[in-house]
Amino acid sequence: MGSDTAVKLPIYMDNHATTRTDPRVVEAMLPYFGEIYGNAASRNHQFGWAAEKAVEDAREQIAKLIGASAKEIVFTSGATESNNLAIKGVAEMYREKGNHIITEVTEHKCVLETCKRLEKHGYRITFLPVQKDGLIDLNQLKDAITDQTILVSIMAANNEIGILQPIREIGKLCHEKGVLFHTDAAQAVGKVPFNVIEDNVDLVSLSGHKVYGPKGVGALYVRRRNPRVQLVAQMDGGGQERGMRSSTLNVTGIVGMGKAFELAQQELAEESARLLALRESLRTQIEAVLDEVYVNGSLEHRLPGNLNMSFAYVEGESLLMGINDIAVSSGSACTSATLEPSYVLKALGAGDEMAHSSIRFGVGRFNTQAEVDYVAAKVVEVVKRLRELSPLYEMHKEGVDLSKVKWAAEPANQ
Numbered sequence: 001m002g003s004d005t006a007v008k009l010p011i012y013m014d015n016h017a018t019t020r021t022d023p024r025v026v027e028a029m030l031p032y033f034g035e036i037y038g039n040a041a042s043r044n045h046q047f048g049w050a051a052e053k054a055v056e057d058a059r060e061q062i063a064k065l066i067g068a069s070a071k072e073i074v075f076t077s078g079a080t081e082s083n084n085l086a087i088k089g090v091a092e093m094y095r096e097k098g099n100h101i102i103t104e105v106t107e108h109k110c111v112l113e114t115c116k117r118l119e120k121h122g123y124r125i126t127f128l129p130v131q132k133d134g135l136i137d138l139n140q141l142k143d144a145i146t147d148q149t150i151l152v153s154i155m156a157a158n159n160e161i162g163i164l165q166p167i168r169e170i171g172k173l174c175h176e177k178g179v180l181f182h183t184d185a186a187q188a189v190g191k192v193p194f195n196v197i198e199d200n201v202d203l204v205s206l207s208g209h210k211v212y213g214p215k216g217v218g219a220l221y222v223r224r225r226n227p228r229v230q231l232v233a234q235m236d237g238g239g240q241e242r243g244m245r246s247s248t249l250n251v252t253g254i255v256g257m258g259k260a261f262e263l264a265q266q267e268l269a270e271e272s273a274r275l276l277a278l279r280e281s282l283r284t285q286i287e288a289v290l291d292e293v294y295v296n297g298s299l300e301h302r303l304p305g306n307l308n309m310s311f312a313y314v315e316g317e318s319l320l321m322g323i324n325d326i327a328v329s330s331g332s333a334c335t336s337a338t339l340e341p342s343y344v345l346k347a348l349g350a351g352d353e354m355a356h357s358s359i360r361f362g363v364g365r366f367n368t369q370a371e372v373d374y375v376a377a378k379v380v381e382v383v384k385r386l387r388e389l390s391p392l393y394e395m396h397k398e399g400v401d402l403s404k405v406k407w408a409a410e411p412a413n414q
C-alpha cells in the first residue's frame with residue numbers, strides 16, 4: 001500500500017493562515033455558547049460571576065504560556081487589534097517624550113499600515129531592511145535609535161517565511177536605551193519557547209486562531225513592572241480591561257483561546273520536535289529529487305512548521321493549479337486585480353519570478369507523515385512536468401548561462 005492511500009484530500013498545509021480549532025478547544029467552548037451566557041462585567045449576580053471566572057481562568061492560562069502575570073493580559077479581537085492598540089496606544093501616550101518608532105519591512109500588514117497611519121499624523125517611522133536570511137541587523141537597529149525613539153516593534157516570527165528574529169537581544173538593546181519594545185508574536189507563541197521576562201519584551205500581540213484556538217479573539221500583554229507600560233485606549237466605551245479595551249468580553253472565544261494556550265504549553269516541546277521532523281522530511285524529499293529549489297530565508301532561525309521554497313523555472317500559477325488538492329499559500333498576493341509578488345520575499349532580495357514561484361508550506365498539529373509524503377511526491381511530480389515544458393529550464397540544463405543571454409529586443413515604444 002502506498003502512503004497516499006492513507007491520506008484524505010484535500011490536505012490542509014496552510015497553518016500560518018489559520019489553524020483548525022482543536023476539538024478539545026471546541027469542547028471547552030461549548031457550554032459558553034449555551035447555558036453560561038452571563039456578561040463578565042455583571043458584578044451583582046451568578047451569571048456574571050460564572051462568566052468572569054471563565055475569563056479569569058483563561059487569562060491565567062494565557063499568562064502562564066508566556067511567563068506573565070494574569071493582570072498583564074488585555075483581551076482583544078485578535079492580533080491585528082493588539083498590534084494597533086500597542087503601537088497607537090504607545091504613540092499617543094508617549095508623544096511628549098518623542099515621535100520616532102522603529103519597525104521592519106517584513107512585518108505583518110497590520111503593523112506596517114498602523115505605522116504608515118502614524119506617519120501621516122506627524123510621527124517619524126524607520127522601516128529597517130532585512131538581510132538575505134530574513135533577519136534584521138542589530139547594529140542597524142542600534143544606529144537607528146535616537147533620543148526621540150519611543151517604541152521598537154519587531155515581530156517574533158514571520159508569517160510568510162517563519163523567520164525568528166533575535167527578540168531577546170533586541171529587547172536587551174531597547175531596555176539599555178530606555179525604549180519600549182513591542183513584538184507581534186502571533187506566529188511564535190505556542191510554537192517556540194517564549195518568556196516575557198527572559199525575552200525582554202514590554203508589549204506582546206497574541207492571536208487565538210494561530211494556536212488551534214478560535215478566530216476573532218486575541219490578547220495584548222502589557223508589562224506592569226520594570227517598566228510599567230501605559231497605553232491610550234483606542235476604543236472609547238465602558239472601560240473594560242482596566243480601561244485599555246472597552247467592549248463586552250467575548251467570553252466563549254476567550255475560553256477557547258485559554259484552552260488552546262494551555263494545550264500549547266503542555267505539548268510545545270513534543271509538538272515542536274514533531275513538526276520540525278515533518279518539515280525537514282518535506283524539505284529533504286523535495287530537495288533529493290529537484291534541483292534549482294531554494295529555501296527562502298534562514299533555515300536555522302525558523303519556526304519548526306514553516307517551509308517557504310522557490311521553484312525556479314516554473315510559473316507560480318501553474319504550480320499552484322497543479323497541486324490544487326493541497327492547501328498552501330503562494331508568494332503572490334492578490335491586491336486588487338493584479339498578482340503582486342510577496343513584499344516579504346522581495347525584501348529578502350528575491351526577484352519577481354522567484355517570488356511568484358514560491359510556496360509557503362505550513363505544517364501543523366493535525367498533519368501526518370503520510371500527508372507530508374503525499375505533498376512532497378505531488379510537488380516533485382508537478383514541478384518536473386512544468387519544467388519539461390520550459391525552454392528556459394532546457395537551456396539551463398544545457399549549461400547556458402541565462403543571465404548572459406541577449407534576448408531579442410522588445411519592439412521600441414511607438
Ligand SMILES: *Cc1c(COP(=O)(O)O)cnc(C)c1O
Binds near residue numbers: 017158184185207217
Ligand atoms: C495572523 C497574524 C496577525 C493577525 O492576527 P488576527 O488575529 O487574524 O488579527 C498578525 N500578525 C501575524 C504575524 C499573524 O500571523
